[in-house]
Each structure stands twice: as structure tokens, then as C-alpha cells.
Amino acid sequence: MDAIQKRMLEAVADLHEIPQGAYNIRQDGELVGRRSSEHIEIVPKKDKDGIDIYIKAGTKNESMHIPVLLSKSGYTETVYNDFHIGEDCDVLIVAGCGIHNSGEGDSKHDGIHTFYVGKNAKVRYVEKHYGEGDGNGKNLMNPTTIVEIEEGGRMEMETAQIKGVDSTDRKTEARLAKGASLVIREKLMTHGSQYAKTDFVVELNGEDSSANVVSRSVAKDNSKQVFYSHIKGNNRCNGHTECDAIIMDNASVSAIPEITAASVDASLIHEAAIGKIAGEQLIKLMTLGLSEKEAEEQIIQGFLK
Amino acid sequence: MLELKNVSYEVDTETGTKEILQDINLKIEDGFVAITGPNGGGKSTLAKVIVGIYPVTSGQILFNGEDITHLSVTERAQKGIGYAFQQPVRFKGITVSDLITLAAGRKLSVAEICAYLSEVGLCARDYINREINASLSGGELKRIEIATVLARAVPFSVFDEPEAGIDLWSFNNLISVFEKMHDQYKGSILIISHQERILNIADKIVVIANGKLQKVGTKEEILPDLLCSSGTCKTLLDKITT
Numbered sequence A: 001m002d003a004i005q006k007r008m009l010e011a012v013a014d015l016h017e018i019p020q021g022a023y024n025i026r027q028d029g030e031l032v033g034r035r036s037s038e039h040i041e042i043v044p045k046k047d048k049d050g051i052d053i054y055i056k057a058g059t060k061n062e063s064m065h066i067p068v069l070l071s072k073s074g075y076t077e078t079v080y081n082d083f084h085i086g087e088d089c090d091v092l093i094v095a096g097c098g099i100h101n102s103g104e105g106d107s108k109h110d111g112i113h114t115f116y117v118g119k120n121a122k123v124r125y126v127e128k129h130y131g132e133g134d135g136n137g138k139n140l141m142n143p144t145t146i147v148e149i150e151e152g153g154r155m156e157m158e159t160a161q162i163k164g165v166d167s168t169d170r171k172t173e174a175r176l177a178k179g180a181s182l183v184i185r186e187k188l189m190t191h192g193s194q195y196a197k198t199d200f201v202v203e204l205n206g207e208d209s210s211a212n213v214v215s216r217s218v219a220k221d222n223s224k225q226v227f228y229s230h231i232k233g234n235n236r237c238n239g240h241t242e243c244d245a246i247i248m249d250n251a252s253v254s255a256i257p258e259i260t261a262a263s264v265d266a267s268l269i270h271e272a273a274i275g276k277i278a279g280e281q282l283i284k285l286m287t288l289g290l291s292e293k294e295a296e297e298q299i300i301q302g303f304l305k
Numbered sequence B: 001m002l003e004l005k006n007v008s009y010e011v012d013t014e015t016g017t018k019e020i021l022q023d024i025n026l027k028i029e030d031g032f033v034a035i036t037g038p039n040g041g042g043k044s045t046l047a048k049v050i051v052g053i054y055p056v057t058s059g060q061i062l063f064n065g066e067d068i069t070h071l072s073v074t075e076r077a078q079k080g081i082g083y084a085f086q087q088p089v090r091f092k093g094i095t096v097s098d099l100i101t102l103a104a105g106r107k108l109s110v111a112e113i114c115a116y117l118s119e120v121g122l123c124a125r126d127y128i129n130r131e132i133n134a135s136l137s138g139g140e141l142k143r144i145e146i147a148t149v150l151a152r153a154v155p156f157s158v159f160d161e162p163e164a165g166i167d168l169w170s171f172n173n174l175i176s177v178f179e180k181m182h183d184q185y186k187g188s189i190l191i192i193s194h195q196e197r198i199l200n201i202a203d204k205i206v207v208i209a210n211g212k213l214q215k216v217g218t219k220e221e222i223l224p225d226l227l228c229s230s231g232t233c234k235t236l237l238d239k240i241t242t
Helices: A003-013 A281-286 A293-302 B043-051 B073-079 B096-104 B110-119 B140-151 B168-184 B194-198 B219-226 B233-241
Strands: A022-027 A030-035 A040-045 A050-055 A060-070 A075-084 A090-100 A107-117 A122-132 A140-141 A144-149 A152-162 A167-176 A181-190 A195-204 A210-218 A224-233 A237-247 A252-261 A266-275 B001-013 B016-028 B031-036 B059-065 B083-084 B156-160 B188-190 B204-209 B212-217
Touching: A003 A060, A003 A090, A003 A122, A022 A040, A022 A167, A022 A252, A050 A060, A050 A181, A060 A075, A060 A107, A075 A090, A075 B204, A090 A107, A090 A140, A090 A195, A090 B219, A107 A122, A107 A152, A107 B031, A122 A140, A122 A181, A144 A152, A144 A181, A144 A195, A152 A167, A167 A210, A181 A195, A181 A224, A195 A210, A210 A224, A224 A237, A224 A266, A237 A252, A237 A293, A252 A266, A281 A293, A281 B073, B001 B043, B016 B043, B016 B140, B016 B204, B016 B212, B031 B168, B043 B073, B043 B083, B043 B156, B043 B188, B073 B083, B096 B110, B096 B140, B110 B140, B140 B156, B140 B168, B168 B233, B194 B219, B212 B219
Parallel strands: A022 A060, A050 A075, A060 A090, A075 A107, A090 A122, A107 A140, A107 A144, A122 A152, A140 A167, A144 A167, A152 A181, A167 A195, A181 A210, A195 A224, A210 A237, A224 A252, A237 A266, B031 B188, B031 B204, B083 B156, B156 B188
Antiparallel strands: A022 A030, A040 A050, B001 B016, B001 B059, B204 B212
16 A cells, blocks of 8 residues: 555544455555455445445444545546344444545545444444545545434444545435434534535434434535434434534534424424634633634534544 | 733723723732622722733733733733633533643643642542533532643632632632642732632732722731621622722
């Protein structure tokens, strides 16, 4: 691996070398490395670009990494990855996309991930997006995540996009069966003239299913963010969605939380707040000897931690 | 160490300008100085003027002989002025150990952070990784606030009503924190307080009311006047303003 690849792997997957366990590393549409493990099988799709991942029932404490790197300016792709997670599993899946675009063309990665979470299985899914490059070409990413959680299953999804992605349109759809739960934590920072749209739709179909969708974002410079979140309670369930945004400079942020109850036993809450950094927070850190800029950095870093 | 010369602070109101501080002259040398007086008398404003949060309308502030009247909050902090807020600020995501580390301005060991928290009667294990957000009570926040000022270890510290919001049981603890500071601290402490027990350990007491400096003296000179009646706020207020 060269230095750029290593840096991007570290940014999107916290990987310094080839990972332990199962992995699939893809660069500019080519396979760089793939390894199935005893319990996790990776099978390339025949009809389209992408892979099927089969995780055997009862697999515990295993992880898999599926980073994607784009380094050819102007390269665009759409990739379909399907995760079939067996009953009673407890696994960590780390995905992520890094684009290094130093040319004139727009680079684009659209990843469509579908999760079938089996009964009583637990999945932690971490997805990071990172872009860099010194050319005029844009870095574009449009991830789609579809989640089906069976009875008693649980999924925690953490997404982070902190730097360098010019435009992103994220769609997440989830359907939960009886006793299933979903936690989504989104962290987003946009700067320059970036645009980021997030769209979560969660259907709580089963009795005692629950969802918690939390987004924290910082919009700087002239960037624009749109946060849309819709939780539908179709049974006795608990749903909570929260968007908390810090706005700076000439940025704009829209937060559109929506909750729909189709059952008298559905308990749904939405919260949304947008505001600049509180002046008293800056002053407190300045009384500790930090400059205004340093104080601002500390507050943002903490907020997105 | 710190000298205020003819310091005034005015604000614009609908009916014209209002003088919050009028022609304050005060010299604070090493030791423990308490400021007391009725609510709304200008005590907290004076603290904010010293720290640099409010700019003076006229007058001069000297710190170790240097004119700091026009220096920013950051510059004054770097020169060695510390400040504990009356109402501590909450943060999302910043933890107790983050804030104490920022205050110290260097990397601290867990043992060091633990020592600062123990000073203010908090068990580090319960607090070190807690976020400084709405999940902490007012009293907990006050103690963490005091710990951040201890961690700064600067020659001049201002505390704005550190006892407010602290329960009776913890109050004794707090008094001993300040007693210890009084004995060990090399530098000066300016503390705004209404508490007799805090006034009692002060080397000098300053009474401020209606934006004016009313009296400065030792506790032997000031306390009898303040406390000769029942000691309630109303009688205190009457005493000072008449």
C-alpha cells in the first residue's frame, strides 16, 4: 500500500495495516484484498457490482472491515453490499469510503448497503466518510442503508463525515420487528461550500420495538445541511429523534424531524435545535487562557466526539 | 498585585446610561480578600471587569504594575488571572477531565486530575469521564468550576459566590478548601461571598453597594458592623445602604 492509501484507510476504517478477521478492500473498482473467515463468508455478486456477506448464526465478537478507496479522479461507481447476519450473532462491521481526488473530474461513490439482522442478533455498524485532494474535481458520496431487524435484534449504527466530502445525500431506511431496537448516531461537519443531506426513515412495526436517531452536526463557511428524520410508530413502541446543530459563518442548516403514530401505544418524541456556539462557553475557555479560535475548536471537537 | 484606579462601568438602558460601578479604587495585595454587599450592588460586575469580560468605561486596571485595562480575557488569563463563574457553563461532549486538563494547560495524569477533584470533595471515579452537561447538578458544577481554577494554579484567582448552590453538608468541605488555599496559596484570592465563615478567613473585607466601594478593612473592622444585628440579608442591606 502507498502512503495515500494508508492515510485514507486510517481515516475511514482506523486501519493501519491489513485488518484481522474478514475484510474486503476495494480501490477504484478493483479488489485489493479479500478474506473470508471461518464464520464470515464474502461472495462477490454476479449480476452487479458488490458483495454478499454471510455471517453464520451464533458468531460472536468478530469484526469485518470493508473499506472503499477512490484515488482516480473522475471515477464513479455504484456498489451493492448485502449483509446477511444470522441469529444470535454479536459482530462489528466497519465500512467507510475515502476519496483522494487530485484531478479535474468528479469522483463519486454510491454505496448501497442492506442489512438483514437475524433474531436476537447484535450488530454494530460504523461508517466513516472522508475526502481529500488538491484538484478541482469534487468528492461525492451518496450512501444508502437499508436495515431489516428481526425479532429481538439490535443494530447500532454510527456514521461520521468530518472532512472533505463536497456533496452527500444519505438515505437510511429501517424496519423493525417485535422487540427489535435501532440506535443511529450521526456526526457531521461541513465546510467550504459543501452540501450534506440526511434522510432517515424508521418504521417501528413490531411490538416493543424502539429507535433512537441522534444527529450532531457543525456547519461552517457557506455549507448547507438538511436533516430529515421520520419515525413511524405502527405498534406499541418507543421512538426518539434528535438533531443538534452548531451553525457558524454563513452556513445554513434545516432540521425537519417528523413522527407519525399509527398506534395508541406508540410513544414518539422529536427534538431539534440549531444555534451558534454559546458566548459563555467561549468566555469560559478564554478565562482558561485559550484564544477565541482555540476555544471554538475545543467546543466543536467535544460536540462531535 | 492588582490595582483598580477610578474604575467605572456604565451600560446603556432605555432611560439613558446607568452606572453599575462608580469610581472604584482598590488595591489587592497577596492574601485573601472577600467582597461582600447586597445583591445588585456591583460585585459580580467588578469581577467581570477584572477578568476582562466587561470593558471599563473609564479608569485603569494594573496587574503587577502592568496596565491591563485594554487586554482581552485570554491575555489576562495568560498573565495569571483565574476566574470561577457564579453560574458555571455547561458543555456538550466536553468532560470533567477535558476541562481540568485545558485549565492546567498541560497533560495531566489521572492521579493529578483526581487530586483536584478530591480537593473539592468529588470522587474522581464518578466524575472524571462525565460530560459537563445538564446531567450534573448545580452544586456539582460549582465544585468542578472551583477545581478548574485550582488546576490553573495562577497567582490571582477570582471566585464569584463559590458557596451558592452547594448543600450544607458540602459547605464545610468547601470552607476547608478555601482555608487550605489561604494557608498554602502563594498569591491572592478575591472571593465574592455572603457567608460569614468565608468572610471570617479573609485578610481583608471589601463592602460594595450601589456600585460604590463603601468600606475596606480587616474582618475585625468590618464584620461587627455587618453582623451586629440578626444578620439577615435585609438588615445587612439596611446597614450598608443607610
